[in-house]
Amino acid sequence: MLPSPDEKPFMKHSVIVPGFKFSGISSGIKKTKKKDLALIYSENTAAIAGIFTANKIKAAPVKLDITRIRRSGKARAVIINSGNANACTGRRGIKDAHDIAQITARELRSAPHLVYVASTGLIGRPLPLIKIKKAIPESVRKLSSRSIRHAASAIMTTDTFTKIDVKKILISGKTGTIAGIAKGAGMMCPHLATMLCFIVTDIAVERRALNAALREAAEKSFNSLTIDNDMSTNDTVLLLSNGFLKNKPITKNSFFYKKFENALAEVSYNLSKMIAMDAEGATKLVKVRVRRAKTTSDAEKASRAIASSLLVKTALYGENPNWGRIMAAIGYSGAHIQEDKIAIYINNFKVVNKGTGARKTPKHLFQKNEIVITADLGIGEKEADMLTCDLSEKYVKINAGYMT
Amino acid sequence: MLPSPDEKPFMKHSVIVPGFKFSGISSGIKKTKKKDLALIYSENTAAIAGIFTANKIKAAPVKLDITRIRRSGKARAVIINSGNANACTGRRGIKDAHDIAQITARELRSAPHLVYVASTGLIGRPLPLIKIKKAIPESVRKLSSRSIRHAASAIMTTDTFTKIDVKKILISGKTGTIAGIAKGAGMMCPHLATMLCFIVTDIAVERRALNAALREAAEKSFNSLTIDNDMSTNDTVLLLSNGFLKNKPITKNSFFYKKFENALAEVSYNLSKMIAMDAEGATKLVKVRVRRAKTTSDAEKASRAIASSLLVKTALYGENPNWGRIMAAIGYSGAHIQEDKIAIYINNFKVVNKGTGARKTPKHLFQKNEIVITADLGIGEKEADMLTCDLSEKYVKINAGYMT
Numbered sequence: 001m002l003p004s005p006d007e008k009p010f011m012k013h014s015v016i017v018p019g020f021k022f023s024g025i026s027s028g029i030k031k032t033k034k035k036d037l038a039l040i041y042s043e044n045t046a047a048i049a050g051i052f053t054a055n056k057i058k059a060a061p062v063k064l065d066i067t068r069i070r071r072s073g074k075a076r077a078v079i080i081n082s083g084n085a086n087a088c089t090g091r092r093g094i095k096d097a098h099d100i101a102q103i104t105a106r107e108l109r110s111a112p113h114l115v116y117v118a119s120t121g122l123i124g125r126p127l128p129l130i131k132i133k134k135a136i137p138e139s140v141r142k143l144s145s146r147s148i149r150h151a152a153s154a155i156m157t158t159d160t161f162t163k164i165d166v167k168k169i170l171i172s173g174k175t176g177t178i179a180g181i182a183k184g185a186g187m188m189c190p191h192l193a194t195m196l197c198f199i200v201t202d203i204a205v206e207r208r209a210l211n212a213a214l215r216e217a218a219e220k221s222f223n224s225l226t227i228d229n230d231m232s233t234n235d236t237v238l239l240l241s242n243g244f245l246k247n248k249p250i251t252k253n254s255f256f257y258k259k260f261e262n263a264l265a266e267v268s269y270n271l272s273k274m275i276a277m278d279a280e281g282a283t284k285l286v287k288v289r290v291r292r293a294k295t296t297s298d299a300e301k302a303s304r305a306i307a308s309s310l311l312v313k314t315a316l317y318g319e320n321p322n323w324g325r326i327m328a329a330i331g332y333s334g335a336h337i338q339e340d341k342i343a344i345y346i347n348n349f350k351v352v353n354k355g356t357g358a359r360k361t362p363k364h365l366f367q368k369n370e371i372v373i374t375a376d377l378g379i380g381e382k383e384a385d386m387l388t389c390d391l392s393e394k395y396v397k398i399n400a401g402y403m404t
Numbered sequence: 405m406l407p408s409p410d411e412k413p414f415m416k417h418s419v420i421v422p423g424f425k426f427s428g429i430s431s432g433i434k435k436t437k438k439k440d441l442a443l444i445y446s447e448n449t450a451a452i453a454g455i456f457t458a459n460k461i462k463a464a465p466v467k468l469d470i471t472r473i474r475r476s477g478k479a480r481a482v483i484i485n486s487g488n489a490n491a492c493t494g495r496r497g498i499k500d501a502h503d504i505a506q507i508t509a510r511e512l513r514s515a516p517h518l519v520y521v522a523s524t525g526l527i528g529r530p531l532p533l534i535k536i537k538k539a540i541p542e543s544v545r546k547l548s549s550r551s552i553r554h555a556a557s558a559i560m561t562t563d564t565f566t567k568i569d570v571k572k573i574l575i576s577g578k579t580g581t582i583a584g585i586a587k588g589a590g591m592m593c594p595h596l597a598t599m600l601c602f603i604v605t606d607i608a609v610e611r612r613a614l615n616a617a618l619r620e621a622a623e624k625s626f627n628s629l630t631i632d633n634d635m636s637t638n639d640t641v642l643l644l645s646n647g648f649l650k651n652k653p654i655t656k657n658s659f660f661y662k663k664f665e666n667a668l669a670e671v672s673y674n675l676s677k678m679i680a681m682d683a684e685g686a687t688k689l690v691k692v693r694v695r696r697a698k699t700t701s702d703a704e705k706a707s708r709a710i711a712s713s714l715l716v717k718t719a720l721y722g723e724n725p726n727w728g729r730i731m732a733a734i735g736y737s738g739a740h741i742q743e744d745k746i747a748i749y750i751n752n753f754k755v756v757n758k759g760t761g762a763r764k765t766p767k768h769l770f771q772k773n774e775i776v777i778t779a780d781l782g783i784g785e786k787e788a789d790m791l792t793c794d795l796s797e798k799y800v801k802i803n804a805g806y807m808t
Binding site: 054055056057058085087088089090093122123124125231232233310314317322323324325327328330331332337339340352354355356357391392393396 | 458459460461462489491492493494497526527528529635636637714718721726727728729731732734735736741743744756758759760761795796797800
């Protein structure tokens with residue numbers, strides 16, 4: 001297991017975002033009595049943007065949120081349960097998601113259509129609605145501006161550590177905050193694990209700008225981590241902006257738009273990195289970079305193929321710098337290539353030159369917690385990056401037992 | 405580990421194909437001193453057809469064979485080494501493959517362009533040519549019509565049992581033989597393992613018919629096992645017909661064409677099945693069937709997604725009949741679907757009806773050596789099948805250590 005980022009200087013103090021409150025409690029969905037119900041609440045009506053799974057089979061809460069964002073783009077609260085995905089649950093699942101939003105709204109004295117719902121866990125079983133209903137008043141009572149960590153903990157499934165990141169930026173002389181929590185686990189590439197991420201900010205951002213910034217940020221983070229087609233039924237990223245900073249709302253043409261977008265991308269990237277680090281059974285964080293591809297699509301194909309190759313992933317785990325498997329992945333990726341133009345670097349050490357072994361590959365190249373694999377296709381100017389992890393026996397053990 | 409098909413009634417007697425001789429010896433490429441050099445020899449000039457990897461990075465022997473088949477379509481011998489793939493070895497690799505063919509031809513007193521070469525094993529290291537050169541005379545000396553099993557054993561890498569199949573058919577009152585050997589291992593889906601397969605027959609088949617029959621047979625067997633884009637650098641299927649049966653050569657319009665093609669497909673399918681059974685660490689043989697898809701491409705996408713899903717594979721290994729993972733795979737497969745039309749069966753037991761859980765899923769459903777998963781998409785008439793296996797910790801262990 002990689003060292004938890006809690007031990008890193010990511011997060012030292014408790015995270016406060018003006019106008020937002022959080023709670024995380026146990027409602028009894030998880031038999032272990034671990035926290036399984038998170039609530040995020042904005043003291044006023046926030047603007048909301050969202051990104052959802054591309055899976056054609058979408059969980060009930062995802063369907064609900066998509067409709068609500070499209071209709072109003074406004075939010076007061078997000079209620080999230082772990083332990084049950086409320087996916088493939090038919091009409092009952094839709095009704096359950098609505099009911100949860102309704103009851104939460106009542107307790108918060110908010111309009112029901114301003115409450116969003118997310119779920120993660122086992123697919124195909126009806127939610128234990130009675131337990132959740134009973135627990136909602138407690139989750140409202142426990143709301144506190146200092147409880148983001150409890151919310152982060154309540155959305156976890158097989159995650160081994162809470163994932164929180166925060167970034168402060170100056171907007172017109174005032175310090176705004178962007179804070180996010182996420183859960184991932186599963187092996188991110190090549191296959192599905194539910195990724196949930198909730199980001200809140202007190203910076204006022206106009207709805208369209210909020211949406212654009214989230215999409216930009218995701219492109220540089222979540223989308224280089226999970227791949228569209230491989231998404232779970234429940235993947236959800238929500239971004240809420242409540243404007244407590246009282247700045248002039250940022251639009252796409254504002255001077256501060258780029259600054260906001262960059263800060264949001266940084267928070268998203270850090271959360272993505274934590275997700276990759278905590279992937280089930282992972283022992284290494286791996287960055288795959290493809291350079292000098294003919295087209296961006298070629299670069300993406302090659303980087304995805306390398307990052308998704310089980311043989312590359314097991315070689316990383318076995319600390320076996322087997323570049324042949326990287327070459328083979330590039331070859332079947334579908335990217336345009338010229339074999340004798342390819343160079344491959346492992347942490348800046350050239351292992352392949354002109355398509356063949358550069359020199360004797362030192363055994364220690366994969367003996368690190370963080371590995372960078374760079375494939376230089378040598379026939380163009382386009383590039384793409386992917387974040388991934390290695391594949392260990394533990395991944396199999398976890399997933400042979402766990403009911404997703 | 406699945407029971408080896410040696411214990412099944414697949415192969416009881418030694419396999420003889422008139423006019424063909426075989427050998428399998430140790431040349432010292434493998435440090436374990438296991439057999440690593442196989443030779444297949446036809447007493448006269450045979451017609452040859454081949455199918456090769458779609459990987460853009462092709463091993464040197466693959467490049468050589470493609471050229472030779474295109475030029476003459478004739479063969480006297482195939483020499484195969486295991487333990488080294490001769491891939492990503494640049495010009496030297498090409499020269500080495502040529503040299504091996506040349507020396508083998510000299511020893512056999514054949515024309516060099518009638519000798520084909522195949523390799524499997526570690527990518528990126530030059531072949532130990534001196535060892536192979538030294539061993540060729542012995543491999544020629546040991547040629548025998550009864551030694552197909554030795555050849556089958558010499559092409560193995562991480563395979564745990566030899567893969568041989570044979571089928572006899574009546575052609576104009578005479579009994580013709582089709583026999584094949586194969587090696588696979590690796591986890592067949594979703595990723596690369598070198599698949600080598602050599603099929604020989606004494607039935608005379610005209611070159612174009614031979615080629616067509618091989619492609620048809622592969623469609624129903626190897627192609628539903630490995631996926632084009634995921635092929636290794638070395639995948640090779642060669643089919644040799646020497647006409648020793650002295651039948652009127654079969655053409656595409658012959659009465660016997662279909663019979664030949666079916667028998668060839670049967671041998672190919674049986675070898676594919678053995679490859680799936682022997683996939684690294686596999687404990688179950690899994691057939692994925694998609695029915696009532698809108699298009700054949702949809703059916704193929706859905707069956708590949710299910711068969712390639714690590715979460716489905718680990719659930720199979722854990723004997724955890726987690727149909728939610730099957731639904732999720734269908735959802736991200738890219739196939740056109742309607743969630744509420746989908747039904748899923750595990751070994752004829754309906755677990756999903758109209759997109760949601762049909763009834764309580766008995767735990768024992770995955771507690772078998774052979775599992776059939778059927779996904780009925782309910783919106784069309786097209787279908788597709790895939791053969792695959794489960795994913796165990798052993799797969800990771802093998803591939804973390806093995807240098808492919």
